Amino acid sequence: MKPAPFAWHAPDELEAALALKAEHGGEARFLAGGQSLVPAMNFRVAQPAVLVDLNRIATLDTLGFTADGTLVIGAMCRYRRIERDADVARRLPMLAEALAEVAHPQIRTRGTLAGNLCHADPASEMPAVMLALAARFLLRRKGGERLVAARDFFLGPLATALAEDEMLAEIHIPALPPGSGTAFLEVARRRGDYAMMGVAAVLRRGADGRCAAARLTLCSAGPVPLAADRAASSLLGTRLTAGDFAAAAALVGAEIDPMGSVQASPAYQRHLAGVLVTRALSLAAERAA
Amino acid sequence: MKITVRINGANHTRDVEPRLLLSDFLRHDCGLTGTHVGCEHGVCGACTILWDGAPARACLAFAVQAEGHELRTVEGLAPGPGQLNPLQQAFQDSHGLQCGYCTPGILMTMTAFLEENPKPDEAQVREALSGNLCRCTGYQHIVDAVLRAARAAEQRKPNA
Numbered sequence: 001m002k003p004a005p006f007a008w009h010a011p012d013e014l015e016a017a018l019a020l021k022a023e024h025g026g027e028a029r030f031l032a033g034g035q036s037l038v039p040a041m042n043f044r045v046a047q048p049a050v051l052v053d054l055n056r057i058a059t060l061d062t063l064g065f066t067a068d069g070t071l072v073i074g075a076m077c078r079y080r081r082i083e084r085d086a087d088v089a090r091r092l093p094m095l096a097e098a099l100a101e102v103a104h105p106q107i108r109t110r111g112t113l114a115g116n117l118c119h120a121d122p123a124s125e126m127p128a129v130m131l132a133l134a135a136r137f138l139l140r141r142k143g144g145e146r147l148v149a150a151r152d153f154f155l156g157p158l159a160t161a162l163a164e165d166e167m168l169a170e171i172h173i174p175a176l177p178p179g180s181g182t183a184f185l186e187v188a189r190r191r192g193d194y195a196m197m198g199v200a201a202v203l204r205r206g207a208d209g210r211c212a213a214a215r216l217t218l219c220s221a222g223p224v225p226l227a228a229d230r231a232a233s234s235l236l237g238t239r240l241t242a243g244d245f246a247a248a249a250a251l252v253g254a255e256i257d258p259m260g261s262v263q264a265s266p267a268y269q270r271h272l273a274g275v276l277v278t279r280a281l282s283l284a285a286e287r288a289a
Numbered sequence: 290m291k292i293t294v295r296i297n298g299a300n301h302t303r304d305v306e307p308r309l310l311l312s313d314f315l316r317h318d319c320g321l322t323g324t325h326v327g328c329e330h331g332v333c334g335a336c337t338i339l340w341d342g343a344p345a346r347a348c349l350a351f352a353v354q355a356e357g358h359e360l361r362t363v364e365g366l367a368p369g370p371g372q373l374n375p376l377q378q379a380f381q382d383s384h385g386l387q388c389g390y391c392t393p394g395i396l397m398t399m400t401a402f403l404e405e406n407p408k409p410d411e412a413q414v415r416e417a418l419s420g421n422l423c424r425c426t427g428y429q430h431i432v433d434a435v436l437r438a439a440r441a442a443e444q445r446k447p448n449a
Contacts (some may be wrong), residue, residue, distance in 0.1 A: 104420025
């Protein structure tokens with residue numbers, strides 16, 4: 001229950017951190033909030049030879065909206081700052097709604113969104129929320145950068161598209177168009193636990209009141225956060241009635257692959273998915289009115 | 290490596306390995322054994338301290354990271370030896386502890402909580418308490434103690 005030895009570097013500049021990662025590659029891990037990495041190190045599941053601590057790089061602790069309404073969240077922005085931001089709560093309410101379900105206040109004071117996404121736990125809420133909000137991730141490495149869509153970032157349990165020399169430097173979340181409504185719902189055994197099933201719904205009504213856009217994503221529903229695209233597409237052009245939601249929920253079963261746990265069998269997880277999809281769609285539609 | 294960490298207003302300078310957890314630094318290197326260690330993976334909350342005023346798990350940070358920050362532990366609550374602060378007094382008055390192992394972490398969580406929410410309702414207290422486990426399962430009396438401390442603080446206010 002004590003970490004194995006490692007060399008610790010805590011640079012003040014992003015460039016220095018990227019240079020260290022380029023030098024040490026897979027032997028090194030970036031340390032952000034430490035709320036997933038340090039437990040793994042305490043268990044010695046993770047034994048990085050080098051830790052590149054990002055906590056002293058002030059330029060990574062950023063949170064703000066660009067002129068076109070995109071929310072940009074820096075690698076060292078902690079959950080606590082995001083969940084307490086009034087503009088975030090108003091413009092991207094699903095983010096604040098889902099953050100309240102992430103672990104406990106004492107974890108959210110330290111934990112970062114970027115660190116959570118790099119950990120890529122398929123039971124975690126935030127990867128599914130990023131898919132639902134069509135987020136894009138800015139990956140930086142020494143001498144270069146690229147933008148990756150959230151849906152292309154998660155490759156498997158604890159596996160991402162990050163190369164050995166790359167850092168998830170910024171999260172970009174586009175503005176929700178007028179007429180949008182969102183909802184995040186989950187069921188967990190205890191407050192703050194990982195969800196047995198979680199659902200993020202984004203709906204938009206057109207001028208005629210019919211569904212003009214729909215996105216539906218789930219956590220704890222497979223090896224990666226899943227987008228239930230067929231279920232979401234089934235809603236397009238509908239009047240978003242209870243019957244439309246039930247039809248979408250019936251389609252979700254074929255799109256998920258829950259793995260089960262000591263807390264919930266795959267059959268129970270499938271049941272929860274149906275119930276939560278119906279409720280989340282209904283709530284999102286209400287909010288889109 | 291040599292580090293200086295500020296805890297309860299006093300500087301502690303020690304020579305440590307980077308892998309030393311902050312929880313072990315507090316207990317073994319500084320002798321501040323009031324911070325308890327339960328699960329060592331961030332679940333139980335026994336090691337909760339205040340890091341720049343915000344509650345955090347001491348088992349999920351390295352001591353070397355704490356340089357330049359203000360830490361507060363349960364030893365920093367009482368006004369003097371043999372005395373209790375109002376929150377600690379409320380825990381005694383409401384029987385808010387049984388074995389006491391989880392108590393330091395809960396006191397630190399609730400110290401920060403009450404600073405931000407001086408007049409909480411029961412649901413808010415339970416939400417704030419959700420990150421601290423009590424295996425004696427005496428949660429009701431803990432909730433009572435926090436509400437009692439909030440009421441007492443309200444009554445102490447001038448012109449209340």
